[in-house]
Amino acid sequence: MRDDDIWDTEAADGYDTPGIGMFAPEILGPTVERLAELASGGRALEFAIGTGRVAVPLSERGVPVAGIEMSAPMIGRLRGKADEASIPVVLGDMATAVAPGKFALVYLVFNTISNLLTQAEQVACFRNAARHLVPGGRFVIELWVPELRKLPPGQQAVVWQTEEGYIGLDRYDVLRQHVVSHHFRFGEGKQAELLRSPHRYIWPAELDLMAALAGFELESRHADWAGSEFTADSRSHVSVYRIPKTPAGS
Incomplete structure (x- = not known):
C-alpha cells in the first residue's frame, strides 16, 4: 500500500x-x-x-x-x-x-x-x-x-481504541518495525467498513x-x-x- x-x-x-x-x-x-x-x-x-x-x-x-x-x-x-x-x-x-x-x-x-x-x-x-x-x-x-508492552509473547495485534461504531487495531511486525493500523467502522447492520494504513514505528x-x-x-x-x-x-x-x-x- x-x-x-x-x-x-x-x-x-x-x-x-x-x-x-x-x-x-x-x-x-x-x-x-x-x-x-x-x-x-x-x-x-x-x-x-x-x-x-x-x-x-x-x-x-x-x-x-x-x-x-x-x-x-x-x-x-x-x-x-x-x-x-x-x-x-x-x-x-x-x-x-x-x-x-x-x-x-x-x-x-x-x-x-x-x-x-x-x-x-x-x-x-x-x-x-x-x-x-x-x-x-x-x-x-x-x-x-x-504499545509493544501490551503484546504478550506470540501475540501480534493490540486493540488501541474502542467506541460506539469504531474499533482501532494495530498489527505489529516487530522484526521490520512495521505496524498496520486497522480502522473498523460500523453501524447497526451486518456490514463494516475497513481502512488499513501501514506505518514504520x-x-x-x-x-x-x-x-x-x-x-x-x-x-x-x-x-x-x-x-x-x-x-x-x-x-x-x-x-x-x-x-x-x-x-x-x-
Whole structure:
C-alpha cells in the first residue's frame, strides 16, 4: 500500500469531521496555539498538509503557512477552504519535495512521519525539514509511542481504541518495525467498513538520533500539545527540534 493509494478521492472526501475526532476544538485548539507560538512570527511549512485541518486555522491565526502534500485529492479538499495564494502547496513527497523560500517552523502532525516506511526515508524527512529552515528554526513532530508492552509473547495485534461504531487495531511486525493500523467502522447492520494504513514505528530515542543526523538539537518533548509531562506511560509525544543559530564549532 502506497500513501497515494490510501489517500485517494474516497479517503479525502471522508477525511474531514468538523467538530469531532481530530477536528474537535479541545484537540485542534492547543495544536494551533502551540504551533503559532513556536513559529515566533515567522513562516510555517506543514509536511503532509492534507485537507488543511491544522494549516487553515493556523493561517487564520495570522501565521503564513505553506505545505507539501503527495495526495492530489487531499489538496483538492484543501482548496475548498483556502486558495493557492492563501496557502500555497507543493505536490510531492515530504521526504524530498522542496517548497520555495525559508521557514521559521516546519511541522508534521498526527503520526504522519510513520507513513514513511523505511528508516532511510524518515531520516531524509528530517534532512528535508532542515533544508527548509532558517538558522534557529524548529521542526515539530507529533507521534505515538509504540504499545509493544501490551503484546504478550506470540501475540501480534493490540486493540488501541474502542467506541460506539469504531474499533482501532494495530498489527505489529516487530522484526521490520512495521505496524498496520486497522480502522473498523460500523453501524447497526451486518456490514463494516475497513481502512488499513501501514506505518514504520519509531521510538523517541531513534527519533532523536535521526534529528541529530540532520543537524537538529532536541529543544523539548511533552506528552501533548498542552505541555503535559512526557513519562514512560505516555501514549504519544510532541517533540520540538531546533537548528542551532550558529554552526557547531564556530
